[in-house]
Amino acid sequence: MSNFIHDLDTGVDDAIALALAATDPSVTLLGVTGTYGNVTTDVGVRNTLDVLALVGRTDVPVYAGQGHALEQEAFHRHEVSARIHGENGLAQVNIPPSPRSVEPERAIDFLIRSMHELNDALTIITTGPLTNLATVLIEDPSLRSWKGSIVVMGGALTVRGNINHFSEANISQDPEAAKIVFESGLDVTMVGLDVTMRSRLHLRDAARWRSGSGTVGAFFADMLEYYIAHTLGTDETYVHDPSAVICALHPEYFTIVPLCLTVETEGIDRGRTIVDHRRLTERNPFTKVCVDVNAHLVDSYLGTIAICATV
Numbered sequence: 001m002s003n004f005i006h007d008l009d010t011g012v013d014d015a016i017a018l019a020l021a022a023t024d025p026s027v028t029l030l031g032v033t034g035t036y037g038n039v040t041t042d043v044g045v046r047n048t049l050d051v052l053a054l055v056g057r058t059d060v061p062v063y064a065g066q067g068h069a070l071e072q073e074a075f076h077r078h079e080v081s082a083r084i085h086g087e088n089g090l091a092q093v094n095i096p097p098s099p100r101s102v103e104p105e106r107a108i109d110f111l112i113r114s115m116h117e118l119n120d121a122l123t124i125i126t127t128g129p130l131t132n133l134a135t136v137l138i139e140d141p142s143l144r145s146w147k148g149s150i151v152v153m154g155g156a157l158t159v160r161g162n163i164n165h166f167s168e169a170n171i172s173q174d175p176e177a178a179k180i181v182f183e184s185g186l187d188v189t190m191v192g193l194d195v196t197m198r199s200r201l202h203l204r205d206a207a208r209w210r211s212g213s214g215t216v217g218a219f220f221a222d223m224l225e226y227y228i229a230h231t232l233g234t235d236e237t238y239v240h241d242p243s244a245v246i247c248a249l250h251p252e253y254f255t256i257v258p259l260c261l262t263v264e265t266e267g268i269d270r271g272r273t274i275v276d277h278r279r280l281t282e283r284n285p286f287t288k289v290c291v292d293v294n295a296h297l298v299d300s301y302l303g304t305i306a307i308c309a310t311v
Helices: 012-023 041-054 079-085 107-121 131-139 141-145 169-173 175-182 203-210 216-230 241-249 295-304
Strands: 002-008 027-034 062-064 123-126 149-153 187-191 200-202 236-238 254-258 261-263 273-275 287-293
Touching: 002 012, 002 107, 002 241, 012 027, 012 041, 012 216, 012 241, 027 041, 027 107, 041 062, 062 107, 079 216, 107 131, 107 141, 123 131, 123 241, 131 141, 131 175, 149 241, 169 175, 175 187, 175 261, 187 241, 200 203, 200 216, 200 295, 203 216, 216 236, 241 295
Parallel strands: 002 027, 002 123, 027 062, 123 149, 149 187, 187 287
Antiparallel strands: 200 236, 254 287, 261 273
16 A cells, blocks of 8 residues: 655646546555646645545545745746646536635645655655645755655656746746755656656547546546647647656556756756756666656556546
């Protein structure tokens, strides 16, 4: 059984990733921490509560995290985020509101407490900007010796970015935070565009989800169809955020290379994930990057998770 905390900015692919983690019987989802990115933190937390209620996981606590990047005074949503996720973050699809409220404890305090209590028995999956984790390390520097693992959906090492030529969306929102996390000494695996664009969700997946009983499958099918129409505009789209959950559960599906990673924070390539030239001679890099994936196995995994049957 895997103990997960999911840190996310709940848009369409985050919602699918969250549903995978919440419905996989091998996962103990200890909590969800919200951040900004696809939507504001407040909207993302509300989306998270609603998605968890829809898939029958009202037992999972949800905590509100930081509202903007470390060195910014406010969050400014990318136009592309509004376009591909819709104004509500969930592809303009209506979802029954959860009666639950966000937990009173800060996401930062929940993360600090959980990391100390569980140590190497905890995996943190991030599918949004890394501001919450960077804030944890700033507020409690002792956690730089934490022995758990972090799986990050973000970055692009061997391919171009999706915000500009260099930068991937999650990293671009807070390059300073990503730099702190990547250089922290923690066990970090980057699941970037190098692999998330090799796996695809298709319109046939939406049809399969819709064919299930209840309203859950229809909700995810409607979201996926909107997302496909507003990303590639064909019959398929990339498996970004769900790939991080799958990598945390099945690293054997991926080709993972140990490399000393960092993030550029200045100049034209701000937000670019690169190998840290200062640490090229290190024999045991603590960061790793996924450079290839068995897309067939990822597709098979997605096929076994009966989102549409979770009522």
